[in-house]
Amino acid sequence: MNFFKSTALAVAMVAAPMAASAATVLVNNGSYNIEAGDAFIYNTDILAGTDAGSVKFTFNNTSATDAVYAVNYGTANQGLAYFTDGLTATWSGGESASVGTDPTTTFTIGTTIASGTSQDLTIAFGSVVDRGGNTIDAANIDLTVAAVPLPAGGMLLLSALGGAAALRRRKAKKSA
Template sequence: MTSTIKTIALAASVAVAGAAASAATLTSGGALNIGDDASIATNIAPTSSSVGYTFTALEDMRVNDFISVSATGNQSGASIAQLTFGYTGASINDITGATLDSTIILPGSTTAFGGGTLPGFILRTGESFTFEFQNGSASTVAATMNFTTAAVPLPAGGLLLLTALAGAGAVARRKKKAQKA
């Protein structure tokens, strides 16, 4: 029985290790693996300019709930107040036209900083989404976007593990009973 439990434990650890094996930080759009982070910084030209980045999932994954966006501009906050952002994709609820949640203007300066967030979502293998910034102001805005990815929780995996452990226990009991007889 001990060898059976060791075998099951080894199989579970190999499965978990495979998901955590590759992690990269993307600085532009591209292919996403579980564990990858995206950290994109860009300058968006004035007057209705937009910049977009497309990401494609190489495996089922979750884009985590905290997609952070920050921006720096001048004009005492007027430039970043006109920055909008969002994401679109075939299988997700599109969010477009989001604005920064908060803005801080440096005292005695025209420089302002702002930040905002977007909710995460699940991507299936081969699905893509595009994150886009749009600048409606008369000056350039510097913006960043960050998110992380993780494995999609598999509730059935826990049930499968419990079933395997129960089966191993039943086999061990049957062997023990057969040895006594």
């Protein structure tokens, strides 16, 4: 019975950092909180005739553990209008992904943000040109960013408990 109690305690201690994982996303003078398992979703249309530009998001890791923040579903919808130089997504840590002018192109990009620190995600795009010569169509940027906690301490704890259990079992066999 003690083995089950120890296992339950270990699982609870591993799960605790995951439940506490959170981030604050700063964009356009507003902030949004991302809890573990949640996501930040950004979707915007950029009208034909718009000059090249960029959008910047600041992700603050407010959790007690390091976490991977990933653009799981990044899409440049360029059916009726397109970005002349495509689109580039770049984390301030150096990771980047680029897409061309294909009608619908997806990308995935992630980075690790240490506990208590922040990184910027910048989406840079070229001028928006209408494929049919109109100025009423738009290209679209759609992305979803999710936090994935890294409970390294939990894995260390589990390996230590496993080692202690193995030593205990070895001792029990020797004394028998």
